[in-house]
Amino acid sequence: MSLGKDTLLRIDLGKPDEPNQVELGRKDEAKVYKMFLDHTGSHLLIALNTSECLYLNRSVQKVRALSRWKGHLIESVGWNKFLGSETNTGPILVGTSQGHIYEAEISVSEGSLFSTNPDQYFRQVYTLEEESGPAPVCCLEIERGIEGKFFIIATTRKRLFQFVGKVPEGTEQQGFSSIFAVHADHLPSFREFPANLGFSEIAFYTPKLRSNPRSFAWMMGNGVLYGTLDYSRPDSILSDERVWVYPPDIDITVNKPISIVLTQFHFLLLLSDRVKAVCTLNGQVVFQDLFLEKFGLLTRMIKDPTVQQIWIHTEKVVFRYHVQRESRDVWKMYMNMNKFDLAKEYCKDRPECLDIVLAKEAEHCFQNKRYLDSAKCYALTQNYFEEIALKFIEAKQEEALMEFLIKKLSNLKPSEKTQTTLLTTWLTELYLNWLGILQGDPSQRNLYLDTREKFRTFLSSPKNKDCLFNNRASIYELLASHGDTEHMVYFAVIMQDYERVVAHHCQHDEYDEALNVLSRHRDEKLFYKFSPVLIQHIPKKVVDAWISMGSRLDARNLIPALVNYSQSASTQQINEAIRYMEFCVYQLEETQQAIHNYLLSLYALCRPDSLLSYLEQAGTSPNRIHYDLKYALRLCAEHGHHRACVHIYKVMELYEEAVDLALQVDVDLAKSCADLPEDDEELRKKLWLKIARHVVQEEKDVKKAMACLSSCALLKIEDVLPFFPDFVTIDHFKEAICNSLEDYNKHIEELKREMEEATQSAKRIREDIQEMRNKYGSVEPQEKCAACDFPLLNRPFYLFLCGHMFHYDCLLQAVFSSLPAYKQAKLEDLQKKLAATSQPSKSHHRSKDADTISLGKGQQSREQIKADIDDIVAAECVYCGELMIRSIDKPFIDPQKYEEEMQSWL
Known part of the structure; x- marks a missing residue:
């Protein structure tokens, strides 16, 4: 800022406490007329009232005069935002008070302030005129559009000019002469207004640094021309222009505006004692700030393009404005202008304001008969649901009502279950009514198909799924009341109510479709339920479906369907039942008795050959047979399958019955049965006698009877002879x-x-x-007991053939713990008896003969007791006998004393 005629004050806002003063070095009466600072703050042009111009670069302290600019009073500068740098301005435009536009370039070199290179120039490119002749160039602005197109805006007191042209790629450094050359013979397009302030000023709003301006405001005599900038237009970037007249308290003859600044939604007008903020949307004054006289008259207002701060100064004071929450009331203005999208954009974070905008938009659409759009907006508001619904009903707009309900439904929370149920049911009713009306009108076929698709989308919506499922009974009733079987099936599929779907197909004789549903969803319970019906009509396909299900189906639950079917079906049809049962038995290896019994019954009924093959394959071990033997025997007997009965008798080990029945069929079969009881020779002989008797008495074949003797070694000729008649030729069995x-x-x-x-x-x-x-064996005097290692001859002892010697008591102790419990008890009893015989007699008056007799009897009993003790104790050597072998897994330490033993070692 200029502090006087010869001093500038330069302040870095990053370091506001370190101001820098720059001397202009002028000794004459020249004063600062205007100053022009580029958007980066690197270049400053100082216009003096003596038609001179000075230059100051941010990196230097000294001001230099621009000699080529002398003689021109500079009114405006158009900075080059695209080619400028900190040391070079690039081609710029300069406007003078005489209406001339010059192109210039300023650069700073390292050796000196100004470079003497040819790229520093100052040449005239154009002259602006009004009706009375040349007019001061009040403002200049350079902007670049798309595809290398440049737009230059220049203003005089009453006119706004636009220069549009392309600069060839790679020649931008050569300047803008080519753009002005196009208009050398004629004026470019311009806007003109009759009133005259004596000057004009244009301001631009740029949302971000290094981006193109989005809007402009030109302050001139008639008011403020406001508009947007459209860089896609070929000849003019000015768009959506309108003139906002000055407020009533501004009279351009008395207190005309001094300066203008443009923000996103307002332009600020600077008067000598106040600042007014006018909304660009409606031209209304929304803010006014009065300044006290002590500050002096306001002289200038500018905006910092970098941080969007606004500066105002007088001769004494500098003020700074911060723009905050400028858009807080913009929504209301857009709403009043019926620009609802913009209004919603600027109040999206304020729910109460957004609701007002939506309600206003909905009402506007309703008044203009845009009912669907109105419904969509009403659904987003907090207005009373009943009032809106009645509004559409009274207007007979069912489609709009449906749209309103759909949108309202989509906005409900999961917790609002009652409202969800109400809307879902109502929408279903409306859809069905609408579809019924459209279906009866062939001309509305396309609309019908579209509505049907919407209805199906509604039914299948994941958000509505839970509600529809919980209220499916009501939905089914609605569908049934309208007779809409198509959508009843569709809804049942969505609800995965396949039972209803299959039942519907069966009721309409669509058995293939029913089976397709079963096969597709593979629900075992549904197979069990509907198989009895389906197998009556498409048996082969049903069996194929069963087989494809594999082990997922329990064949026991399908047997009732097969039983009902087989009772009324032909042999060829019964084969399908057999095919499935064979699949279960041979492929799935089912072991359930009911399955095997049923297959057995089918074989007995239609396939006797397969019956015997099945029985033989099942084997003869009762534990490995899965059918009921008694049931199989009764079944085979009822159908006269004797060979099968014989096989079952063999499995049941009823060999006599097997032989008796086999003799009615085939003697060789009976012979095979007779050899089966291998462990019971008596029974085997009895069976062969039955065969021999049958051969002799029934077949009267003596040779075959003799063959029985060779087939069974248990039979003798004398066993067979009683079966022969009294008179028979002996030659037939002489050899036997x-x-x-x-x-x-x-x-x-x-x-x-x-x-x-x-x-x-x-x-x-x-x-x-x-x-x-x-x-006998010999014992040396020094021999010791093998158990206690004490001399052996001190006490009674035992000598074993293996050479081991033990004291009696040591051997008794070693053997006792290894004896079974009953032998331990016997040994203790014997020891007690032995001790009893060793006690002297208590009678002192017995005769000698009596004592002799008593001693004789006691001595004999004592010897017997000792012999019994020896049999137990000395039966084998404790070290070499079986006792030692049996004790191989016995612990060395008694488990009960293990802990005690461990503690003793610690």
Whole structure:
């Protein structure tokens, strides 16, 4: 800022406490007329009232005079925002008081302030005129559009000129001469107003630094020309222009405005004693700030394009304005202008204001018969639901009412279940009514299809799913009341109510469709329920579907359907039932008895050959057979399948019944049954006798009867002879009799040989016993007990053949714990008896003979007791016998004393 005729004050807002004074170095009466600072703050032009111009760069302290500019009073400067740098301005435009526009360039070199290179120039490119001749160039602005197009705006006191042209790519540094050259012979397009302030000023609003301005405001005699800038237009960027006249208290002859600044929604007018803010949307004054006389008259107002701050100064004071919440009431203005989208944009964070805008928009649309748009807006408001609904009903706008309900439904919260249910049911009723009307009008076919699609979208909406599911009974009733079976099926599919879908298809004889639904959704319960109906009409397809389900189906639950079907079906149709049962048995390897029993019954009814094959494949082990043997036997007997009955008898091990029944069919079959009881020779012989009797008495075939003797070694000729009649030729079984006699002779010889061997064995045993009685061993005096390691001869002892020697009591102690409980008890009893026989007699008056007799009896009993004790204790060496082998897994330390033993080692 200028502090006087010869001093400038430069303040860095980042360091406001460090101001810098710059001397202009003028000794004459020259004063600062105007100053022009570029948008980066790097270049400052100082116009003097003596038609001279000075230049100051941010990086230097010294001001330099621009000699080529001398003689021109500078009124305006158009800075180059696209090519300028901190040391070079690039091509700029300069407007003078004589109406001339000059193109210039200023650069700073390292060696000196100004470069002497040719790129520093000052040349005239155009002259602006009004009707009376050349006029001062009040303002200049350079903007670049798309595709290399430049727009230059220049204003005089009453006119606003636009210069439009392209600068060839790569030649931007050469300046704008080519743009002005186009208009050398004629004036460019301009706007002119009759009133005259003596000057004019244009302001621009740029939302972001280094972006193009979005709007402009030109302050001139008739008011303020406001508009937007459209860079896509070919010849003029000014758009949506309007003139806002000055407020009534401004008289351009008395207190004309001095300066103007443009913000997003307002322009500020500077008067000598106040500031007025006028809204660009409606031209109303929304703010006024009066200044006290002590501050002096207001002289200038500018806006910092970088931080969007507004500066106002007098001769004494500088003021700064901050723009805050400028758009807070803009929504209301846009609403009153019926620009509802913009109004909603500027109040989207204020729900109460947004509701007012929506209500106003809805009412505006309703008045203009845009009912669908009105419904969409009403649905977003907090207006009473009933009033809005009645409004559309009275206007007979069902489609708009539906739209309102749909939007209202989409805005409800999950917790508002009652309202959701009400709207869902009402919408369903409206859709059905509307579809019914459209369906009866062929000319409305397209609308019907579109409405049907909307209805289906409504039914399948995930948001409505829970509500529709919980109230599906009501929806079904509505669909049924309208007779809309198509959508009833559609709704049932959405609700996954496939039971209803299948039932519908079955009722309308659409069995293939019903089966397709079952196969697609693979619900086992539905298969069980509807299979009895479907198999009556499409048995093969049903069985194919069952097979495709595999193990997911329990065949037991399908048996009732097959039973009902097989009772009335032909053999060919029963084969389908057999096919599925075979799949269960052989593919799924089912073991359930009901399945096997039913397959068995089907085989018995239609496939006897498969019956026997199945029984044989099932095996003969009762534990591995999955059918009921008694049921199978009764079934086969009822249908006369004797071979199958024979097989079942064999499995049940009823061999006599098997042979008896087999003899009615085939003797060879009976023979195969007779050999089955391998462990019971008596029964096997009995069975073969049955066969022999049958052959002799029924078939009267002697040769075959003799063959039975060779087939079974248990049968002898004497067993068979009683079956023959009294008079029969012996030649037929002479050989069999001879063979039998030879077998008897051989058996007698074998018995004699066995008797001789037994005699020899008994003789050898007697000799061994006698040898054992005469066996003895020698004990040295120093021998010790193997258990306690004390001298052996001190107490009674035992000597074993293995060489181990033990004291009696040591051996008793070692053996006792290993004896079974009953032997331990017996041993204790024997010890008590032995102790009792060792006590002297208490009678002193017995005769000598009586004592002798008593001693004799006691001595005999005592020896027997000792022998019994020896049999238990000394049966085997405790170290070499089985006792030692059995104790291999016995712990060295008793588990009960383990903890005690561990503690002793610590």
